[in-house]
Amino acid sequence: MTGQQFSTKERILGAAEELFAQHGFSGTSLRQVTSRADVNIAAVNYHFGSKENLVNEVFRRRMDVMSAQRLDRLRAALADHPAQLEPILAAFVEPALDMAQDRHGGALIRVIARAYAEKNEGLRKFLSDQYGHVQREFARALSTCVPHLDKEQLYWRLDFLGGALTYAMADFGLIKRPAGVSEAEHRRHAARELIRFSAAGFKA
Structure with missing residues (x-):
């Protein structure tokens, strides 16, 4: 090119x-x-x-990078902290929040919100086909940490984590970045709190 x-x-x-x-x-x-x-x-x-392909490619240029980072972090977590829940959750959460902090990532977060609101079935199928394997890799890793959950329960909780993560990426909640705290530190704090919250949910 x-x-x-x-x-x-x-x-x-x-x-x-x-x-x-x-x-x-x-x-x-x-x-x-x-x-x-x-x-x-x-x-x-x-x-x-086509417009449909353009929509898909808008997602692909961000999601490819984030998905690769998630899987790299997951492999490292499984090697360094076998059967530990929070490092696996960190591998899922932190790359997404890092992307949200990037100046180019903010628009994509709003696009994701639009995708939820409009129920774009073509886009949902594209995301499932292209990135469903990432969710499955995390589900397999998480299942070893929470063997009391059946597959349906595990996927419900992973789904809830994805929703909470999208909300955190949008920085739409009650907790705003305090004066004097950098955006990077604010995102790290959000990641820590979300990981602890999610770990409790998976263990319940």
Whole structure:
């Protein structure tokens, strides 16, 4: 891929991410994306083929990195802290909160919220097909720590963890970053509290 192609594709993805965050998927037209990215419709068709594929790729460019980090952290947790619950939960939680802190990650969090609100079935299938294996890896690792849970209970609790994590990523709760505390430290504190909360839930 040439530098020009890379620049065009990234501009389209960045514009789409911002517009999806602001207006949702159905509320954003390809014409709006091309206007924001300063490209023509042929460039969108060339790089993505369809609006559905563009939506998917907006997620892929963030989720691929986060998923790889989660799995790397999970392997390290299993090697260094076998059968310990909190290191496994940290491997799931911390990469997501790190992404939320990144200046490019904030828009994706709003896009995720839009995906929940709009019940985009095509996107849900894409995310399940592409990243379901990550959830299954964590479920297998967690099951060794909480053998009293059957598979359904385990997946319910993993689902609740995902919801709480999305909420924490959006920084929408009652606890705001205190004056004098860096964003990084605030996120680390949020991660610690979420990991403790989730561990108690899995053990219950």
